[in-house]
Amino acid sequence: MKKILLFCILIGSSVVSRAITKINGVFKVADNRSITIYLKEILAANETRKPYQQELNIGVRHSFSMKADIKKAAFFMLTVVSENEKNKSAHNSVIYLTPNDKLNLEFQGKGQFGLVCNYSKINSTDNKALFEINEKFNGLFRDLFNSKADVINQKEELKQFYVFTDEVLANKKISPEVQKYLKFNAFDVYNTHLYRLALDYNRGSKNTVPVGAGFYAQPVDPLFYFNDPTILLFPNGVSNVIRYLEVCTEMPVYKSRKSLEEINKLIEVVKGKVANKALVDEVIGSLLSSFTTSYKMTGNFDNDLQAYALIAHQINDLAIRSSVKKAFENLRYTMKGAALPVVKFENAAGETVSLDQFKGKYLFIDLWASWCVPCIKMTPFVQQLEKQYEGKNINFVAISIDANKQNWLSKMKELNMHGHQLLDLPNAFGKNLNITGIPHYMIYDPEGKLVVYKAVMPDNPKLKETIDQLPGL
Incomplete structure (x- = not known):
């Protein structure tokens, strides 16, 4: 009996000690807008674990309460998306949450459809500071965007x-x-705007x-x-380092195609x-990824691959090194004539299929x-x-990369989509083919060899001309 009682006490204490963080908010707006709240943990660029995230759709209600099982103190991006039939806006802010924390927020309408946070009502000193900076920076962003001052004054x-x-x-x-976060945030925002300001000026026709x-x-x-790991928390951290390096080497800032x-x-x-070795690894990885994205296929691919691999070997992080090399x-x-990559897909019935079954036709x-x-x-x-070429020697297959x-x-x-519909959950097909944006259209011949890597959009008449010219169609 004593053992059972002790077990119940232990279970009860574990339940009581479980730290649930609460975020409550109210929206003081005159209109009826549908609101969705997104909470996502901010991870450093070199962290590979899945971030904590949560979505809460509150509809047209003017208040919300979100509970989060936060294991340790961390920074999060809180996004409030408000929309109706004609307008949509997003308010983004960084917050700092700790286990068993409670954060109360008040949002007010701004302009036609925007939102601002009344940070004066926030009791948490940390989050009051984060929201205050966010609102002040947003105001400065607007002033800079509307500024007609010369580039030197804008820099000031x-x-x-x-x-x-x-x-x-x-x-x-x-x-x-x-x-510390606020200091690094100021540095990140300053540099992001500094380099963008210079880029816009240098591109100006006058x-x-x-x-x-x-x-x-x-x-x-x-x-x-740069020598502090905190820099990796910021989305432009690595990019700003590369801009700095370009200036140091007298290279054009934002040069897209680097040898x-x-x-x-x-x-x-x-x-x-x-x-900061982690930052160096991320910089090298980013430079090599950009090289891959902008690479123009030539007859020297094998030589370039060898030189590329030597650079990639300088990356200490094996996961980053393997990823950029792959x-x-x-x-x-x-390359034209390349074989279909070996990838497995799922159809609507949940069956595993491959593209080999479509060989014999384009x-x-x-x-x-x-x-x-x-x-x-x-679509x-x-x-x-697909309807125009029904009965011809060609199959149309739609591959979704939905997660x-x-x-x-x-x-x-x-969308009433019919025909061959496949799902590529890990986006293995797109990754194998280095596809960085969708929609993307391709054509393979009946033997499964690549004919067109990137076709024009389907609303372009030239696509039909391309298909019509396929031998044996």
Whole structure:
């Protein structure tokens, strides 16, 4: 009896000690808008685990309550999407949550359909600081967007990101974790806008002389930030490092197509200046991924592959190294005459199938997803083509890369999609073929050899001309 009682006590204590974080909010808006709340954990670029995330659709109600099972303190992106038949807007803000935390928020309407957070009502010092910075930065973003000042004066305005942050950080009660995040956030936002400002100026038709190297002078030491792992929490962290390296090597900022020699030069600089190995790995991986994306297939592919592999070997993280090497090797599948990659798919009945079953006829592939608006707009044109070539020596196959099977099935039913419909949950087909955007259309011959890697959109008459010219159609 005592053992049973002790067991019940232990069970009860575990239930009581379970930390549930609560986020409550109210919306003081005059209109009836449908609201959806998204909560997603912010992970560093080198973290591979799946982030905690939650979605809450509250409809037209003006309040919400969200419960989250937070295991440890972390930063999250809170996104509030409000929409009606004509308008849609999203309010994004970073919040800091700890186990058993309770956060109360008040949102107010702004303009026709926007939202602002009344951060003065937030009791949490950390989150009050995060929301205050967010709202002040949003205001500065709008001012910069509407500014007609010259590029030098606009650069001076960017310093306000640091000024606003210092003002908020004057509150000494902010936790060290959030203080550090806010400092890095100011650095990230400043640099993102600095390089974008220079890019827009250099691309301007009236600006024949690009900004000089002095334009990129920083009010703080970038290397201090680059050598801290916190930089990897920010989506533009790695990109801003690459922009910095381009300036250091007198390379055009945002140069899209870099040679392997140029990439090696950038790597030499970053390895000489940055001791943060995780960041160095991410930088090398990003540079090589960009090279793969912009690569133009030539007869020197094998030589390029060898040189590429030597650079990739400098990446310490084996997962990143393997990923970038595999991506470049997969370019073989994009060459005319390349064989179909060996990939298994699922049909609507849940059966496993492969594309080999379509050999013997030409194969037109439509790579799409239920969330892809351009894909959906092109669907009627694909269906029209399929009807026009009914009975011909060609099969039409739609491959969805949806991560949710039910979304795929629902959208197929909504669009009345017929014929051969397949699901590629891990997007293995797209990854093997280095496809970076959808919709994407391809054509294989009856032997399963690639004829057209990237066909024009189905609403373009040239696509029908391409199909009509296929021998033995």
